[in-house]
Amino acid sequence: MCIRDRYMGYACLIKILAVNDDEKLIKFEYLTEILNDYTQEFGDGLDFSSIDDISLVIILMLSEHLVKEEKSLESFLGDKVYTQSVQIDSHRGSTELIDSKDFFKLIEGIGVTFEDKEHENLKEFLAIDISYKDKLSVPKIERAVNEFIKNESLQKKAVKYYEAMVKASKEEGCHDYYKYTFALSK
Numbered sequence: 001m002c003i004r005d006r007y008m009g010y011a012c013l014i015k016i017l018a019v020n021d022d023e024k025l026i027k028f029e030y031l032t033e034i035l036n037d038y039t040q041e042f043g044d045g046l047d048f049s050s051i052d053d054i055s056l057v058i059i060l061m062l063s064e065h066l067v068k069e070e071k072s073l074e075s076f077l078g079d080k081v082y083t084q085s086v087q088i089d090s091h092r093g094s095t096e097l098i099d100s101k102d103f104f105k106l107i108e109g110i111g112v113t114f115e116d117k118e119h120e121n122l123k124e125f126l127a128i129d130i131s132y133k134d135k136l137s138v139p140k141i142e143r144a145v146n147e148f149i150k151n152e153s154l155q156k157k158a159v160k161y162y163e164a165m166v167k168a169s170k171e172e173g174c175h176d177y178y179k180y181t182f183a184l185s186k
Contacts, residue, residue, distance in 0.1 A: 096138035
């Protein structure tokens, strides 16, 4: 986006928020509403804009499972989690990890996916680093689940995509895999 376009966008925003065409005063409630919508869409921590709809549905279903079963992520992942010393860029430390194969087997075991095939987009999103895609960060998984539970906009988007998947599977005469109800989104 060029500087002129960015300036025009700001100018339009100021016109919308201005009180009685006085550009020095803005309507605070409008500004807070816009900022709330922005944080609902993108979250305060993780940037969900890089993940696809299938990844959102997987996170939705995992979140639902944890809420319904009243389980913590730690108890769900169980003994598959290990601590490893890692160095990314110039930072060195230890963190909890889970192998991506183990993670996808676990979510397949609770009916979130139909096979333990790894979903590349989600794998990249949850990876400790792009160069270590087979090692998923447990703290990042936990943040994703917690932020997702709090983010109504993401939940609605995931449910909408899920419902489209259900409709398509019924139209194609596929197995009735999609028998999941979502308490979070209601």
